[in-house]
Amino acid sequence: MLKNILDKSRQVVFPVARTLTRSSVHGNVVNESPAAVATPAGTKTPLILPQNYGEYAPVSRNTPRQAWIENTDAVQERKVGLIELHPDVFAAQPRVDIIQENVEWQRKYRYVSFAQTKTRAEVRGGGRKPWPQKGMGRARHGSIRSPLFKGGGVVHGPRSPTTHFYMLPFYKRVLGLTSTLSVKLAQDDLHIIENVDIPTKDGQFLKDLIAERNWGPSVLIVDEDHMFPANICQATDELGYVNLMPSFGLNVYSMLKHDTLVLTVAAVKHLEQRLLYQLNRSDAASKGGKFKLDQV
């Protein structure tokens, strides 16, 4: 039945999509199109967004995933429409090994170890020969801070600061994103919302919404634009377990850190477009090789 809906609605999609795209930019401003005013509430045309495979033919033989688009204007869940997700991004092979490598990389590349020990030169004292070389019947020693001595220096101890910076190969980072998105979708931890325009700045609204829809406990809300509307900013400000992120900042670690990933339709489109471009770009070889610090 869904397929029928999709096939029938391919013609009407694009005007709908155009009205949808960036309503959240305007924040609280309600701009109702004349068509929406004319139809009574509740009988709105559903938002059906089929995938355009003309640009990037799917490599994955998995069936394309479909996901409900949910509303955010009320606590009660309402299906606003249906979106078809590209199988190369949302039905990719769940490479848990690559996901793990991504998480390890994200932990390590910003970690600087400040563990520090003193060598024999840095330990106070020890400049004098403790006893003569010969004639005492004792072992020969030149310093009481030698590593053989109690309270002496440490050989090959940790030296501060030690950076653990490295770069994961580019396509491992791309595959990490597609794998994690696919895993999140398969585990029913990925939800797609119409936009991030919530009606109130009260945090309780979001709490109720999350409890009602069985999201969470922790929720990561991702939109394409980095400027979120004022309401959702104020509502999530007090809630430590609900976080906002632009889609260009989406990463494996954050997706796994939060239980539920909530994407807006615009964010889904942006992620699909960027990831499919990376998977199909003609100059992919330029992304290989050693990481250079000055890349500009």
Place this chain on the structure above:
Amino acid sequence: MAASGKALLGSSLCQKLTQFTRNLYSQPALLSSFRSSRQVQELEKYPEVEVVANPPEWRFVERLLPPETVPQPVAQKDYPSGWRPQTEDGSKAGYYVARTKNHMVPVYLQTRFRGQRRITVVRRVQGDIWALEKDLRSAVEKSRNGKLCATRVNELSGQIHIHGDHVDVLRDYLKERGF
């Protein structure tokens, strides 16, 4: 200071000095080098230039730019390189070997221990990887007159490792099968 410097630059004395220093070099000036180039003139002496946004000739420039993504191959009867387009979608065989983004068959050779260990790797396998492994092994064993060959299957990452260098055999086999 700056004004006087500009006046000095513009003066004929300065130009003569520059000519003199350029002539000082015993080596003849190469074509299109700094020393052989003409000095920058006043802006009025150059022809008028109109800046146009999106001119119709821009498509000729676009034709020279490389495509952003790998284009689809042009359909031909046969290709002189021996390359073949993918025809199979895996519904019949139960497994599927996806082409790379450059439309090549993903069979590679991995060498380790200074080339002493050669392993053929078939990547991007989807579906029943064990059935494919059986078929690939029989193809390799047929090419070696029935001599056994060792394989390893990584189902998680969709890869099959085959002991020895059988890249050409397996590429041809997969292309023959339509993958």
